[in-house]
Amino acid sequence: MAACPKWVALARSLCSQLTSLCIWEMGERCEPPAALAGLSRLQRCCLGTTEDFAPSQQQQPLPAGPWAGSLRVLGASWDVLQNSMDVLSAATQLQHMAVTGGSYAQLGGNFWEWAGSHPSLQHLELHVSQSSDVPGQILHSALALNAARPSLHVPSSEGASFYGRFKFDL
Numbered sequence: 801m802a803a804c805p806k807w808v809a810l811a812r813s814l815c816s817q818l819t820s821l822c823i824w825e826m827g828e829r830c831e832p833p834a835a836l837a838g839l840s841r842l843q844r845c846c847l848g849t850t851e852d853f854a855p856s857q858q859q860q861p862l863p864a865g866p867w868a869g870s871l872r873v874l875g876a877s878w879d880v881l882q883n884s885m886d887v888l889s890a891a892t893q894l895q896h897m898a899v900t901g902g903s904y905a906q907l908g909g910n911f912w913e914w915a916g917s918h919p920s921l922q923h924l925e926l927h928v929s930q931s932s933d934v935p936g937q938i939l940h941s942a943l944a945l946n947a948a949r950p951s952l953h954v955p956s957s958e959g960a961s962f963y964g965r966f967k968f969d970l
Contacts, residue, residue, distance in 0.1 A: 815839065822846040832880055837865030846875035848900040859902070862887040869893065877902030885910050894918065898925040912941045916949055923953045 818839050824846070832847055845867075859879035862868075868890040875898040881888065888894070897915075915924055926942060946954045 816841070818842055820844040822848075824848050831860045832862045832876070832884075834863050836867055837863040838867070840866040841870055842867045843870055844873040845871060846873075846898075846900070847880060848875055848877070859883055864890070872896065874898070875900045882911050885914060888914055888918070891918075893920055895920050896923040896925075897921060898927055900927050912945055915952070916945055921952060923955075925955055 815835070816838065819841050821836075821839070821842060821844070823833070836842070836845070859877065861883035862876065862880060864887055868887050869892060871891045872893050873896045874891070874894060876884075878899055879902040881897075881899060915921060924945075926938070942954050945952065
């Protein structure tokens with residue numbers, strides 16, 4: 801059955817007005833949708849999963865586009881963020897970020913350098929599942945970032961407030 805063109809046009813129009821979007825996958829990787837690139841008014845975006853996972857395949861990066869310029873709050877996995885350095889650099893208004901699971905092996909020096917030098921970033925949360933141990937390299941990098949840039953708040957997942965920024969009514 802084909803969709804009515806009038807309704808498709810209305811849906812596209814409404815989606816282009818989105819200011820908040822949360823996509824949460826239960827137990828699977830959450831690939832960034834290419835349609836994010838066209839959401840020029842998006843201010844809050846969460847792409848998450850309930851699981852930490854091994855780096856079995858390359859995770860897709862966040863799509864480039866005008867949406868990055870309006871983004872203020874972002875949550876995504878370690879893997880997505882590490883593969884999205886160009887988009888993160890274009891997110892000039894990004895103030896609050898949460899790393900929401902994924903493969904710790906993917907979070908390298910480029911991410912920490914970006915976080916240390918991104919002027920608008922005020923809050924960086926590191927979330928891990930209950931069953932995971934945080935690798936020493938991640939702890940060391942987070943502590944070094946906190947020491948180098950004291951104005952950047954880097955809480956543990958226990959004191960995190962990221963999910964409160966999305967009012968879920970499930």
